[in-house]
Amino acid sequence: MAKTFKILFILALLGALAAAGIVFAVYQQVKDSIPTKEEMQAIELQIPLRIYTRDEQLIGEFGEQRRTPVSYEDIPKDLENAVLAAEDSNFYHHPGVDIMGLLRAAYQLVTSGEIQSGGSTITMQVARNYFLSFEQTFMRKFTEIFISLKMEQELSKHEILELYMNKIYLGKRAYGFDAAAQVYYGKHLSELSLAQYAMIAGLPKAPSRYNPVANPSRALIRRNWIxxxxxxxxxxxxxxxxxxxEAPVTAKNYGIQADVEANYVAEMVRHELYQTxxxxxxxxxxxxxxxxxxxxxxDANQAVYNGVLAYDERHGYRGTLDTRTDLINAALEDQQAAFSEFDNIPNWTLALVLSTEDEQATVRLQDGSAVDLPFAAMNWAAPYLNENAHGAKPKVVSDVMVPGDIxxxxxxxxxxxxxxxxxxxxxxxxxLDSRDGAIESLVGGFNFFANKFNRVTQSKRQPGSNFKPFIYSSALAxxxxxxxxxxxAPVVFHDSNLASAWRPTNDGGKFYGPTRLRQALYRSQNVVSVRLLDEMGVRPTLDFIKRFGFDPNxxxxxxxxxxxxxxxxxxxxxxxxxxFSNGGFRVQPYLIDHIEDRSGETVFQAEPMTVCKDCTLLEGIDIDSPTKGLFDRKQGIVELPVAPRVLDAEVNYIMYDIMRDVIRYGTGRRARVLERDDxxxxxxxxxxxxxxxxxxxxGDVVTTVWTGFDDMSPLGRGEWGGSASLPTWINYMRPTLADTAPSYVEKPSSLVTVRIDPTTGERAYPGQKNAIFELFRKDHIPARRIATRPAPQERSSDTTTESAPSSNIAIENLF
Incomplete structure (x- = not known):
């Protein structure tokens, strides 16, 4: 008996030595793969780029892995328990390796000949996810075990669990549980219910098999087991x-939901930062x-959306996408399948016309529901003929659509x-905020997903009369x-830079004789602008316009x-x-205010050139050059570059006053609906x-709106800046200016108001009844005139502002 025990002891000892030798040999093979303590503590997650508004609303996210890291303190207890119940209920009691789990996995391998489960603890999963591949080999498994044992020595259980919660893949490009909460429920972790915690806790085992969107029934079984x-x-x-x-499955594919739609902005930021x-x-x-x-x-999104659709409806209905009478009595699945052939605008729906009556149509929507569409929803749909004409307005539903139309x-x-x-x-x-150039809103087109071309920054189009204020400011200066x-009056120019003789005209070919510059600008008279530039000279004017930021080349x-x-x-x-808005200073548009790294440290802070109205210049500074000044921000006194003055304050205010007349009397009269004098x-x-x-x-904000076709087709008869783009500007500025006090461009005290003859622009005679007031710089006041005879029969006027032009004068221009 003793001899037998001795033999067994020796065999056990040899077995133990052999096992130890094997473990040592394996360790020697894999030791170079075991991370050091420093490497474990320096673990960094792949976190996507996130872009926010200045008031911290999410605009966009870029990165293959959707992830929002959370600290252990922010992990809800119910979620932690659900994960432990599903993956590793003994997590807080084992040293990183669950021996029973490994023995169970080994037994499955021996009995089936295949690796069916890895017996992995949460620690082992973290080791695999951060340091190893997912290949199923013995050497990888041994490496995983050694890393797990070392990890348990170097990191706390809470640190390991935090790494797991943030790294694990949970389907739909979601890495980590907070990202999964947003992808499947459109919420953050703290907002989920117990049932939802259990649902996403079931995902690590097999994200595709137990996905609550793709396989809700299987996911439900897994949830209830947990x-x-x-x-x-x-x-x-x-x-x-x-x-x-008993809670229903409420998961949907939310993706990462932006708080505000600004896709053109997000792409601008992404493109700029990618260069670095x-x-x-x-x-x-x-x-x-x-x-x-x-x-x-x-507000900008809505204004552009409404403006484009208003133009589109004005020009008529181009017809249905298709007509499929065979679908009228087809199965619902076949009707819905037909919709997949067509693209649509986000938040819109496709519909199949099932039947029509005079005052309504019954249609099948993409979601399978049937609704009655009243005639009022389509009475705009006169047939489109071309951009200049449309057919007769419809009188009944059948004038617009018939059964089978999609x-x-x-x-x-x-x-x-x-x-x-x-x-x-x-x-x-x-x-733009005219005080420092901050871009406050930007819409680059009607639908980013259909066409990512950014017309604000990438499209170069002719501005027409929108450019004239720069010419006129040069004249005043x-x-x-x-x-x-x-x-x-009619004029012919023989310019060597032009291909042939040029005869500029006004809209409709009319000419109005001697015209004051104020009138010419608010009426947008072309011939006056051309003659004015001809008198000043093209080269000097180009040199002057450069100060507005334009490249003369x-x-x-x-x-x-x-x-x-x-x-x-x-x-x-x-x-x-x-x-013009800020009083004569040049600022640079900018979009990125500041950038933070993953730890919240600021790695970039914009320092825009700022108009020096509320700042104190440092001693010895020349305001005519961009330099530093002290600026009072909410967070304290900071040093910022000061915007240089590029336009005399007096000239600037006169230009502002003339452009106010564009809205009072001229081509921008529609904007009077805002009832703003500023x-x-x-x-x-x-x-x-x-x-x-x-x-x-x-005095605070500048907004520009452009409308046109990408292929440069004409917009059609009756479509001008005042009809196609001004309504969009109004619809944006109405909420922008709402509840704000008037903000006027500051008027220099050196300007002088003088009564003039509205016909000649000269100083009015004493007692001249039709005299009007005009602004002048002191050195440019017209000479005083002495009446030698009574003024002729003149229209009496007590007004101190410009009279509106007569209704028969064309006030829009061709260019």
Missing amino acids: LQRMLTLGMIDKTSYQNAV YGDKLYTEGLVVYTTIDSKRQK IQLRPDDETTWRLAQTPAVQSALIS NGYTAASVIND ELPHNLSLSLGSANLSPLQIASGYTV IAGKTGTTNDGRDAWFSGFN
Whole structure:
């Protein structure tokens, strides 16, 4: 007996030595793969780029792995218990390796010949996810075990669990549980219920198999099993268990939901930062805070949307997407399948016309429901003929659609759904804070997902008369006044820079004779602008216009410059208008306010050139050059670059006052609906109506709107800057200016108001009844005149402002 025991002891000892030798040999093989303590503590997650508005609303996210890291303290207890119940109920009691689990896995391998389960603890899963591949080999498994044992020595249980919660893949590109909460429920972790915690806790085992969106029935079984385990382990009581298992599956594919739609902005930021960071941009966890105001961005989105659709409906209905009479009585599945052949606008729906009556149509929507569409939802749909004409207005439903038609519908407050069509026309809007150039809202087109071309920054189009204020400011700066008279009469120019003799005209071919500059600008008279530039000279004017930020090399070196024939972007135009808005200072548009790294440290802070109205200049500073000044921000006194003055304050105010007349009496009269006396602006329409513009401002904000076709087709008869773009500007500025006090451009005290003859622009005779008031710089006041005879029969006027032009005068221009 003793001999037998001795033999068994020796065999056991040899076995133990052999096992130890094997373990040592394996350790020697894998030791180079075991991370050091420093490497474990330096673990960094791949975190996507996130872009926010200045008021911390999410705009966009870029990165293959959707992840929102959370600390252990932020992990809800119910979620922690659900994960432990599902993956590793002994987590807080084992040293990183569960021996029984490994023995169970080994038994399965021996009996089946295949690795069926790894017997992995949460620690082992963290080791595999952070340091190893997912190949199923013995060597990888041994490496995983050694890393897990070391990890338990170097990190606390809470640190290991935190790594697991943030790293594990949970389907739909979601890495980590907070990302899964957003993807499947559109919420953060703290907002989920017990049933939802159990649902996402079931995902690590097999994210595709137990996905609550793709396989809700299988996911439900897994969820309820986890809840049962939690009850058995004493993690929840029976009441909580019962309520949770009875809860319905509410998961959907939310993706990562932006708080505000600003896709063109997000892409601008991504593109700019990629030049610096490359592919690391999508994994480094940078957080970008832009200058965008979330409310104004939403208002801009809605204004452009409404403006484009209003234009589209004005020009008629281009017809249905298709007619499929075979689908009228087809199965619901076949009807819905037919919709997949067509693209649509986000939040719109496709519909199949099932039947029609005179006053309504019954249609099948994409979601399978049938609704009645009233005639009021389609009474706009006169047949489209071309951009200049449409057919007769419909009188009954059958004039618009017949059974079998597949149509587009958009949401409508009055009729629930409204007949629609994907617009071909485009529009863009850019709004700047004129005090420092911060971009507060930007819309680059009607639908980013259909066309990512950003018309605010990438499209170069002719601004037409929208450019004239820069020409006129050059004239005022060089001795002309608002009362200077230019003869609006036929003229022929033989310019060596032009291909042939040029005869500029006004809209309709009319000429109005001697015209004061103020009138010429608010009426947008072309001939006056051309004659004015001819008198000043193209080269000196180009040199002057450079101060607004325009590159003279990008501008035409001939008289067509006066009519806005340059190719410029809306951003360039809006940037130029900030000078008029802020009192004569040049600021640079900027979009990124600051950038934080994954730890919340600021790695970039914008220092925009700022108009020095509320700052204290440092001693010895020249205001005419961009330099430093002390600026009082809410967070304290900071040092910022001071914007240089590029336009004399007196000239600037006179230009502002003239452009206020554009809205009072001229081409921007529609904006009077805002009932704001502080706003000014200018329309612009190019030759043949290919581009329609409106740029307007007060003392704080500048907004430019452009409308046109990408292929440069004409917008059609009656479509001008004042009809195609100004309504969009109004619809944006109405909420922007609501509840704000008037913000006027500051008027220099050195300006003088003088009574003038409205016909000649000269100083009025004493007692002249039709005299009007005009602003002048002291050195440019017209000479005093002495009446030698009674004034002729003249219209009496007590007004101190310009009289509105007669109704028969064409006030929009071709260029």
